[in-house]
Amino acid sequence: MKQAAWKARIKEVFMQAVFFIAACTSILAVILICVFLFANGLPAIGKIGPMEFLLGTRWKPGNNIFGILPFILGSIYVTAGAILIGVPIGILTSIFMAYYCPKKIYRPLKAATELLAGIPSVVYGFFGMMVLVPLLRQIPHCKGNVMLTACILLGIMILPTIIGTTETALRSVPAMYHEGALALGATKERSVFTVIVPAAKSGVLTGIVLGIGRAIGETMAVIMVAGNQTKMPESLFKGVRTMTANIVIEMGYATDLHREALIATAVVLFVFILIINVSVSLLRRGGNGSN
């Protein structure tokens, strides 16, 4: 009898240890990712020179010139464009979902936004390549594979992220805010836009920042539509290459310093993402504090 109790006790302790180790996995994963990226990328930045690497405007691996400013700017421009297109449409759509959508069609529309999030990025890229690129080719002196195409496509791709987060934020605003505004004689629109949206501000901002993260990290869809020239991005109607695209396109054949420079590009991208992550958690915390 005593032995059985001991056995049970050991089993309990053993399994608790297993659960604990499992919980450590994500910490371990983050540490491993950081260590391997930084260990393989930072030496290259040192060799090339941080200034030459981050601010260099020319990328010529054949001549050992590695400046990734064109790609950093490319990523920023494309992301900014996607935000300009995706955020207004996304927020307005989430307002529709939360306040205007007739009950009968809510379920299918909600499922539709979830589907939009589930469609693989290659399929988006294919759609962009077959539909958006020829469409933009109608503009004179525009080859179709340009920054604007990438902006539009990414703008579509971040919609589900923004709609999901914003709708949740809008719904968490107490109904009495809305009712109070209506009782004071405001129209429904005025109540939603001047009372509800400001009250849901931190959630809305979180959605936008998550959208930025998705846009800046997107790879395949961008490669398929953006032209990928290595020169500095010039205008909306010229080709552009992002950091993510640079890594995927050249990793297949890169060696030595070139390969390390590509990993260093990923390090820069990773730092961008870390900044975005930190701002998301700060925003979330701020949101919880004010509620």
Add this chain to the structure above:
Amino acid sequence: MEAINKQTAGDKLHALQKHPGSLILFLLVVLAACVTFAVLIFLIAYILIRGVPYLTPELFSLHYTSDNVSLMPALFNTIEMIFLALILAVPVGIFSAIYLVEYAKKGNKFVGIVRVTAETLSGIPSIVYGLFGMLFFVTKLKWGYSMLAGAFTLAIMILPLIMRTTEEALIAVPDSYREGSFGLGAGKLRTVFQVVLPSAIPGILAGVILGIGRIVGETAALMYTSGTVAKYAGAMESGRTLALHMYVLTSEALHVDQASATAVVLLVIVIGINAFSGFIAKKLAKKTGE
């Protein structure tokens, strides 16, 4: 009986006429919603109309040649990849959620760190995962381009998703279940596995399905970990999944029609996955509603 504050369409129109600003906002909201759903409908319709005519028997022939560009090896590899990645990620994800919810004390620092790292993981772009997988699994552990390297990479990628959904599912289990089980003399472990976990299964399943969706659609993380060889791959061999197959076909530009057919297959899988997870969520809602 009609509600006293009922506003008819006519009243609404009248109110909007008096407030042009509100009218504009109202129109913008409706317009934006129309744009969003029109884009989705157009995208799906385009992929289907473009791709369905090319769903030929050759595309599904058992052996891949550069002529028929059969998607069967890729389909097989996708299923294998889902299987491998889930075997790795699901137990770890569920166990760590169990630790966070059932064992760790409230307000524990360790829990905070795990949450932050999980959030960090879920924000990392897939190409960064791909590079990490290449540096660690492919090069450092000398696995070469292999399904296993890809599966490990994807497992880390979907781990935060499984952890979060499981955590939510576990938290939703009422404490009275646990107290009842303890009261009947069951130990902690037995309570977790026989009482708490079974009632959390629908929530966990929803997370797993979302994870499958991510695995099916993933390309950037797999390109330099599992590689792009078009054959039925064993765990230590390189093989392309369906999404990667489609990317390769598209970028080679010789088989755009077959690529569009592959897009249809991918889209059908994704819609199926979404419908299934919606179905489970509905069941879950019904259950908690009781």
